[in-house]
Amino acid sequence: DAKTTQPTSMDCAEGRAANLPCNHSTISGNEYVYWYRQIHSQGPQYIIHGLKNNETNEMASLIITEDRKSSTLILPHATLRDTAVYYCIVKAGGTSYGKLTFGQGTILTVHP
Amino acid sequence: EADIYQTPRYLVIGTGKKITLECSQTMGHDKMYWYQQDPGMELHLIHYSYGVNSTEKGDLSSESTVSRIRTEHFPLTLESARPSHTSQYLCASSDPRGTEAFFGQGTRLTVV
Numbered sequence: 005d006a007k008t009t010q011p012t013s014m015d016c017a018e019g020r021a022a023n024l025p026c027n028h029s030t031i032s033g034n035e036y037v038y039w040y041r042q043i044h045s046q047g048p049q050y051i052i053h054g055l056k057n058n059e060t061n062e063m064a065s066l067i068i069t070e071d072r073k074s075s076t077l078i079l080p081h082a083t084l085r086d087t088a089v090y091y092c093i094v095k096a097g098g099t100s101y102g103k104l105t106f107g108q109g110t111i112l113t114v115h116p
Numbered sequence: 117e118a119d120i121y122q123t124p125r126y127l128v129i130g131t132g133k134k135i136t137l138e139c140s141q142t143m144g145h146d147k148m149y150w151y152q153q154d155p156g157m158e159l160h161l162i163h164y165s166y167g168v169n170s171t172e173k174g175d176l177s178s179e180s181t182v183s184r185i186r187t188e189h190f191p192l193t194l195e196s197a198r199p200s201h202t203s204q205y206l207c208a209s210s211d212p213r214g215t216e217a218f219f220g221q222g223t224r225l226t227v228v
Contacts, residue, residue: 040217047206047219048159103149103174104217106159 005105006031006094013111016086022079024110026092029073034096037068039077041088042109048091051077082114119143122207122220129197129227137192137223139207148190149217151206152176159206165190197227 009027016022028037038053052059052066054075059066065078079086091109120141129135141148150163151174161174165184179201180194190209194201207220 045153045155045204045222045224047208047221048217049219050216053215103161103164104159105161105175106151108158 005096006035008092008094008107010090010092010107010110012108013113016079016082016112016114018084018114018116019081022082022086022112022114024077024079024090024092024112025074026077027074028092028094031072031094032096035094036096037066037072037075038093038095038104039064039066040091040093040104040106041086042091043085043088048106051090082112084114084116086112087114088112120207120209120218120220122205122223124223125221126224127226129225131196131198131227133197135194135197135225137205137207137225139190139192139220140188141190141209141218142188143209143211143218144187145209145211145218146187147210148184149208149210150174150180150182150190150192151208152178153204153206153222155204163192197225199227201225202227 006028036053039051040048042048054066068075089109123138146167148165151159152162153159160176162178163182165171171182204222204224206222208217210217
């Protein structure tokens with residue numbers, strides 16, 4: 005699995021967009037970019053994933069650069085409940101999926 | 117909402133006791149996992165299973181054991197608990213397409 009690099013922490017004002025970057029310069033062609041978050045030591049929660057196209061769901065948007073070496077998770081209107089650790093994980097899908105390698109992630113703090 | 121449950125949520129137990137942490141899911145997923153997370157630290161995979169009667173050790177060595185007799189259950193056992201086993205244990209399962217992993221709320225174990 006390709007290695008990812010994320011900032012240790014970020015702040016965001018409530019109601020503003022939170023843009024969380026992730027660098028994955030060694031990503032290979034069959035690897036997806038997944039984002040999970042963990043709120044205060046609860047179980048991690050899946051947010052979104054993508055291969056090369058930008059993706060959007062009810063929680064967030066994922067923007068992947070054309071060369072796929074980096075991506076940005078966007079929470080369009082952050083709330084206090086979005087305060088969590090956000091993990092960017094690069095992994096091939098299919099049979100081995102689920103054996104996730106979690107790094108340190110980015111601690112996002114949303115403040116009033 | 118994910119249908120994966122862990123019991124107990126919290127457990128304080130004396131050294132030398134045998135304990136079993138329960139994990140069950142109602143989604144019919146073949147793949148299940150156990151992760152260990154010390155406070156403020158990364159999650160590490162300690163066990164996984166790709167189906168009934170299949171169990172494998174994960175990336176982080178653990179003195180715990182697991183069993184998979186039924187698809188929906190994946191219990192973790194410590195034969196003789198020690199203070200070094202104090203941690204949070206998170207159970208997960210993943211869907212057949214390999215697009216998302218579902219995590220339980222975790223069991224916070226304290227061995228005194």
